[in-house]
Amino acid sequence: MNSQETEIEKEKELEQKVQEYWTCRAHDFSTVRKNELKDNEISGRWLAEIGQNLPVSSGLDILDVGTGTGYFAILLALHGHRTTGIDFTRAMLQEAEETADSYAANASFLYMDAQALDFPDNSFDAIVTRNLTWTIPEPEKAYQEWHRVLRPGGILLNFDASYADNVRNHNQKESYVSSKDVYGHCGITPELEKKNAEITLSMPGSCKSRPRWDIELLSKIGFSNVSVDKTAGQRILREKDLPDAPLFLIYAKK
Secondary structure: OOHHHHHHHHHHHHHHHHHHHHHHHHHHHHHHHHHHHHOHHHHHHHHHHHHOOOOOOOOOEEEEEOOOOOHHHHHHHOOOOEEEEEEOOHHHHHHHHHHHHHHOOOEEEEEOEOOEOOOOOOOEEEEEEEOOHHHOOOHHHHHHHHHHHEEEEEEEEEEEOOHHHHHHHHHOOOOOOOOOOOOOOOOOOHHHHHHHHHHHHHOHHHHOOOOHHHHHHHHHHOOEEEEEEOOHHHHHOOHHHHHHOOOEEEEEEO
């Protein structure tokens, strides 16, 4: 096996670990997102943050990449946008579809790799994504695909965090998932916590200075008006969640 084949095999193994992890987390993670949908204050903050970066308040074709259990796709569909959510974990998509049905939200969900989108060029007015980029084996490939499917003038809103820094910092302390109230970690066990840390530190972005690295990639690919807002999380999340989710927003325009 040559070096290229070895790298491909390693990437496949990593993708499988990611899928297995999120399959185990799907039901409990869905509970977290359902609670967010019910929380008018939090949902209102997300809508305000996203809305101020979109050209119009409704009627856009929006792709939610790494939709998970469908939070963005459902929320934006309920407010007049045409939304499609994609994910690489079928258990997550099943939860998303069930939640969308319960809200009568006109959102579509598809099983798809964020690094190889099965959409024609220029398909969407905007792409939204949350806590995804850190789980992608080839972020540059993903960013290229997102650029391809955006229409001219289309907007990318990438909410993410440098979770690898969190893992490294917490590894020097006690286990950081000590209660069900920790951001996004409902139902996580010590075993899953360990898997999460291993996956996080295996990703290419784990050794990069983020979001500076992302900005350089996006500019290289051809996005314009690339900017980052490191205070986004402070406006959206509850204060107790900020240490575990140092959220930033990357904005880019095609």
